[in-house]
Amino acid sequence: MTDCMRMTDPAEAPGPASAGSVTLVRSLAGAMRDALRSGAVSRMLVPPRETVEDAAGAKFISMPAVSPDHDLYVNKVATIVASPVPGRRATVTSVVPVFSASTGRFLGTLDGDTVTNLKCAAVTALVTDRCAAPESRVLGIIGSGVQARQQYLGVSAVRDLAEVRVWSRDPDRAAAFARDVEEMAAAGGRHAGVVVARSAEDAARGADILSTATTSVRPLPIGDGLPAHVHINCMGAHTTASREVSAELLRSSVVIVEDLRTALAEAGESHARAIELDALFAPGAGEFTKQGTIFASTGCAYLDLITCAHLAGRDDFEGFRLTGAAP
Numbered sequence: 001m002t003d004c005m006r007m008t009d010p011a012e013a014p015g016p017a018s019a020g021s022v023t024l025v026r027s028l029a030g031a032m033r034d035a036l037r038s039g040a041v042s043r044m045l046v047p048p049r050e051t052v053e054d055a056a057g058a059k060f061i062s063m064p065a066v067s068p069d070h071d072l073y074v075n076k077v078a079t080i081v082a083s084p085v086p087g088r089r090a091t092v093t094s095v096v097p098v099f100s101a102s103t104g105r106f107l108g109t110l111d112g113d114t115v116t117n118l119k120c121a122a123v124t125a126l127v128t129d130r131c132a133a134p135e136s137r138v139l140g141i142i143g144s145g146v147q148a149r150q151q152y153l154g155v156s157a158v159r160d161l162a163e164v165r166v167w168s169r170d171p172d173r174a175a176a177f178a179r180d181v182e183e184m185a186a187a188g189g190r191h192a193g194v195v196v197a198r199s200a201e202d203a204a205r206g207a208d209i210l211s212t213a214t215t216s217v218r219p220l221p222i223g224d225g226l227p228a229h230v231h232i233n234c235m236g237a238h239t240t241a242s243r244e245v246s247a248e249l250l251r252s253s254v255v256i257v258e259d260l261r262t263a264l265a266e267a268g269e270s271h272a273r274a275i276e277l278d279a280l281f282a283p284g285a286g287e288f289t290k291q292g293t294i295f296a297s298t299g300c301a302y303l304d305l306i307t308c309a310h311l312a313g314r315d316d317f318e319g320f321r322l323t324g325a326a327p
């Protein structure tokens with residue numbers, strides 16, 4: 001399962017994003033692009049994330065990264081424990097302590113959910129802008145939780161959408177999410193038509209861009225009726241035992257991942273031919289918009305570090321100001 005899905009609880013989805021969030025997503029996507037193109041990412045030290053699980057099934061996660069270019073050391077730490085409320089998903093708590101890489105000085109702590117959600121929206125914007133056809137106007141979203149909202153925010157930051165189709169296995173959540181998308185679009189001065197699809201197949205059929213943000217462990221029924229140029233942002237399950245998209249769809253598409261080592265370790269050999277994000281800026285990368293592409297997100301701490309560096313000094317959005325910094 002991806003970092004984006006791990007760090008958010010669909011039962012606690014926020015309300016519509018403000019219009020200013022689109023500007024923020026674009027600027028953060030630009031910071032990610034600059035770090036990839038300048039070599040700052042390749043100079044980072046990013047060990048594999050560690051997950052410890054106890055006998056009760058609780059998970060304790062550590063995702064460190066060090067950047068000499070940004071002079072930062074961050075380590076997103078999270079806990080995932082069973083919810084005490086019957087019927088609720090596991091409770092996820094995460095924070096990101098931030099230090100100076102050169103002096104070791106503690107700079108403070110950022111809210112983990114804030115960092116994760118904005119990172120996911122921004123990397124979605126980055127990849128979609130490089131892979132989706134410029135004239136893409138129809139977005140399908142499968143899922144209705146926190147990450148589904150970030151998917152709309154990320155895609156709408158880089159494409160002028162005429163239609164958004166949403167589907168969730170819970171019709172009430174799908175309807176509520178559709179209303180949120182309408183409000184987000186209006187807040188951003190957009191007027192995309194929002195449709196609650198009758199099925200996942202209907203949400204996907206003919207869509208220029210498709211975002212999947214579910215906890216499904218079986219491939220979703222989305223293979224038929226997809227345009228040859230479709231771009232898919234796959235933000236849900238990616239393990240050796242479960243995935244949102246079929247092996248056939250992965251084989252027939254260009255697969256993009258944040259980090260190949262992480263993708264192979266967590267998603268297996270089906271991702272062996274995947275390319276990393278920096279390939280989106282290599283010569284000939286413009287051809288990606290003409291073929292089927294899948295961003296199979298498994299997460300990587302270097303994007304969390306870039307997000308922390310970009311947001312740490314802001315005081316105009318709650319959760320972005322470093323707190324607890326030593327004098």
